[in-house]
Amino acid sequence: MIYGVMQTHYGHEYRWLFTGEEILNQLSGRNYPIELGEETWVSYWPIGGSNSSDTKIARLDSDEAIKNFLTAPEYNDYEDPMLVDIAEFLVTVDVEDGSCTQEYLDKFGLKVSELIQTDDINGHYATAKKMIEELKAVGYEDFDYNNPFYGNNRDMRYSELYSLWEQCCNRGRA
Numbered sequence: 001m002i003y004g005v006m007q008t009h010y011g012h013e014y015r016w017l018f019t020g021e022e023i024l025n026q027l028s029g030r031n032y033p034i035e036l037g038e039e040t041w042v043s044y045w046p047i048g049g050s051n052s053s054d055t056k057i058a059r060l061d062s063d064e065a066i067k068n069f070l071t072a073p074e075y076n077d078y079e080d081p082m083l084v085d086i087a088e089f090l091v092t093v094d095v096e097d098g099s100c101t102q103e104y105l106d107k108f109g110l111k112v113s114e115l116i117q118t119d120d121i122n123g124h125y126a127t128a129k130k131m132i133e134e135l136k137a138v139g140y141e142d143f144d145y146n147n148p149f150y151g152n153n154r155d156m157r158y159s160e161l162y163s164l165w166e167q168c169c170n171r172g173r174a
Contacts, residue, residue, distance in 0.1 A: 002100070003036065004069035007055040009047045011081075011088040016046065016099040017066065023057065026098060046097045067108050070101075070115060080157045086124045087149030091117035124158050131165040140168045 003023060005016040018026075020036050027034045027045060034042065040057040060066045070093055081089075093115045095102040105112065132148045144151035153161075 001036075002060045002066055002104075004058045004060050004066070005046065005055060005099070006058075007045075007047055008053040009049070010051050011085040011090070013089075013091045014047065015070065015091070015093045015101075016095075016097060017060075017070070017101040017104055018057075018099050022098055022100070063107075066104055067110075070104065070108070070110060073117070080159045081124060082154065083128065083149045083156050083158070083161065084154040086128055086158065089118070089125070091115070128158065128161055131161055131169075134169050135165055138169055140164070 001020045003018050003020060005018055005023070007014050023036060024034060027042065030042075034040070036057060036059065038059050042055050042057065044052065045055055058069070060069055093101060093105070093112050095105070095112060104110075128149075132143070132145065135143055136145050144153050
């Protein structure tokens with residue numbers, strides 16, 4: 001059985017394909033039992049560390065489901081991302097870590113480079129850039145325009161930027 005594995009690390013979403021046997025082998029040293037069902041969640045695998053999300057492992061029952069997993073639009077676990085998360089968002093299909101991903105990419109005639117998705121979480125990147133430009137144009141001074149996604153405002157939530165933009169630019173659309 002093939003499983004789609006999805007995990008984010010610093011806003012970068014990684015996707016792999018693993019056999020059930022390989023997943024169980026890699027997770028065998030865990031202190032808690034792992035049973036692979038239709039959907040299973042684990043922590044700190046394949047990428048460990050506090051800046052990694054929990055990992056979603058989904059059973060893929062057909063070639064169509066496998067291809068759909070590899071080519072699906074981004075998934076994210078952010079309802080209201082910070083500006084830094086919006087800027088760093090990236091989706092990569094990974095062929096490392098003991099996965100069988102490359103075998104299926106070859107089977108479907110897909111290339112890793114064709115599956116990369118950048119610069120957007122729910123369409124927020126382009127909209128955030130536009131709102132920041134409009135804040136600057138109306139003379140709002142308390143914003144780090146030189147480094148809007150990584151500077152002093154890096155932890156600002158998208159909803160906070162929207163509220164600020166709505167208040168300062170006297171508009172209700174973005």
